[in-house]
């Protein structure tokens with residue numbers, strides 16, 4: 001497991017860092033994922049009084065830059081110097097700190113809110129990191145994270161792909177796993193939104209609007225929430 005994580009960190013160095021934005025969010029379908037995630041985070045933040053945000057494993061600043069431009073004061077933190085230098089080149093005045101999520105370089109209860117996307121899912125030891133995230137958030141502050149759902153169509157396919165060795169480690173959690181985490185860490189769940197039932201990456205481009213429309217309707221029905229592909233969760237400390 002440790003070796004897999006070392007390989008994960010290496011994906012964000014040098015030339016690989018330079019191709020991150022294009023390879024992860026650089027086509028129409030991937031851009032839909034990007035847009036939906038950002039809109040969901042903003043919807044959560046807008047209902048709360050938040051000034052100072054920490055984006056853990058901010059990468060090239062996808063979320064950080066979006067929130068900064070919406071008027072939030074956001075500090076981005078990442079392990080990779082290369083990812084951070086791309087972030088700085090994209091956004092003048094962006095606040096960044098190099099550090100390791102295992103030992104966040106901030107004092108206790110410093111931030112009103114912490115966001116971290118496309119990160120926790122890759123961590124074999126994610127509970128330790130979540131405890132560390134909780135440390136730097138104020139009492140009554142928030143932690144907003146994404147979790148791929150084990151019980152979704154995409155979750156089942158991901159598990160099959162893991163089984164045949166096509167992809168590496170990925171924490172796939174159910175809605176009740178997420179509630180267990182909140183009990184273990186003594187956090188409450190303030191919001192839990194499913195986004196997508198089927199990954200847009202798999203939907204033929206010509207049907208994407210239709211599928212999106214159907215998904216929007218399904219998401220309004222409580223009985224389908226547990227089957228969403230990605231959960232965006234806001235924990236309260």
Ligand SMILES: C[S@@+](CC[C@H](N)C(=O)[O-])C[C@H]1O[C@@H](n2cnc3c(N)ncnc32)[C@H](O)[C@@H]1O
Pocket residue numbers: 008009012056057058059060061062063077078079080083099100101102116117118119
């Ligand atoms: C998939 S990228 C996600 C970037 C960004 N959050 C996003 O949603 O686009 C994962 C990021 O985690 C960073 N990372 C990996 N291990 C880390 C650690 N222990 N501490 C801080 N950042 C780490 C990598 O350098 C990389 O930038």
